[in-house]
Amino acid sequence: MSPARLSVVGNEAVGPYALLRLRRGALEPGVPGQFFMLRPPGRLLPRPMSLCLAPVGELGFLVDPIGPGTRALTALEPGDEVDVLGPLGNGFRLDPERPLLVGGGIGVAPFPYLSERLGCPPALLGFRTADHAEAAALVPNAEVVLEPTLVTDALAPGFDVLACGPEPMLTAVSRLAPGAQLAWEAPMACGFGACYGCAVEVDGRMARLCVEGPVISARAEMTTEGGVALSVAACSSGRALARRGGGR
């Protein structure tokens, strides 16, 4: 198991994000919700990125430049090379009857590929600003809400929810849609179970998100206390995690 060195085809701004397109080489795109480890030039550790788009011959990643690693990835230019390992982890189940994609911020990242695989189901996307919401153009059939409106304000019942976004959003979504498939995130050094860095609390025990996730069914991870369904806390310290799209 070694990373593949892929060449950059394009790196275009999508609002404040960048859509990094790589020549696929021998790598398979995997299942939507699975992720790849991309090593930014000059950084020690690779960053986990869920696959955003899988056009023929390419792999596309939506990157939020929030730290030195992600900034280095957004600075890549066509012809540059980047080491990529994947696909890794467990993606979304693609068998929901009435799928609804629910995303917050850079949590939109896996949805273009997921939407394609599910036949363009409806999507509900929340963003901080109109600039961030430009990423919604990557997802067909999407309704957009901007803060202070939250996706949970607009979430209609009766759907099979597939969600990706910040932890508070996933926690809130899992209360409204108990069977939801949730794509979590955690800082991750390796992506294949070696570093134990991405452990989150699931069912009262620590589980490595790269091995048991990143997509985890809300039902599987919930515990019931006094009749109230409580979702797992992906980060019990409450410290802000690097948002989906990758670590810093």
Next chain:
Amino acid sequence: MILNASGCLDALTAPEVAREFDAFVTKTVTPLQREGNAPVRIAETDVGMLNSIGLANPGIDTFLADVLPRLLDLGPPVWVSVGGFAAAEYADLCARLERTDAAAIELNLSCPNVAAPEDEATAIVAAARAATGKPLFAKLSPALPDLPAVALAAAAAGADGLALVNTIRGLALDPATLRPRLGTAAGGLSGPALRPVALAAVHTCFRATGLPIVGMGGVETGAHALELIAAGASAVALGTVLFADPGAAARVREELAGEARQRGFADPLAARGVAHADLDGAPPGPVVRVADGARKRSAQVGLKV
């Protein structure tokens, strides 16, 4: 001989990676199960990586029943890293491993907060030695005030070799909030920053003890591995590099052979200790003689004395 550093690879989730090593070293096993620390557990800095995993492991009972048999099935010899809070716990862990096919035991003695490290190392290694005939490697922290003294104490108490080094304490702050990035605030620093620290530790402990040393700390290339061997290591372990390059074992092995050849060494181990040759051309080597038992047991796991 290339090993993984303890805690830097799960052979059961990545068996194809583990099979690339000459021996697989387990994550440290403790008497009881440990869930490990609350997140955030890792952070990258400009010079290395911080971790505070917290010795997450299933405990010796589950390890012996469920984990070790599957590890042994993978092929490479298995070195079991053990950790505890008292000499008696180490002794018990070693006694229970005595009846298994583990190839060697690594004693994780790397807690830097012990008041009398020489006495502690003596007590733990002696207790472990009494409990097992398997090769025993003492893994030491480079932050010890007098590392060679502790290494000598471990040797005198029956250690067959040393594993050098574990991480050193480090702290990273979030640039925006100026709060610690790890849930436990400080953590263990590994990666490139550790490389000169590891070289110094191997260099001084080789001279002090002559024991076989598994050198580790920031190794990314064959050239880095050759430097550790020149400082006195008989084997090299890979840690943080595996996270970015799970195929590093095969790559480093090949690079190491090339780097040795380039410098006129028939094989990499022919360069062992050359950093100790003085300018007059005196033969390199330690100043002490290694005990016969340690020599024999180290040879069992393929390590040159």
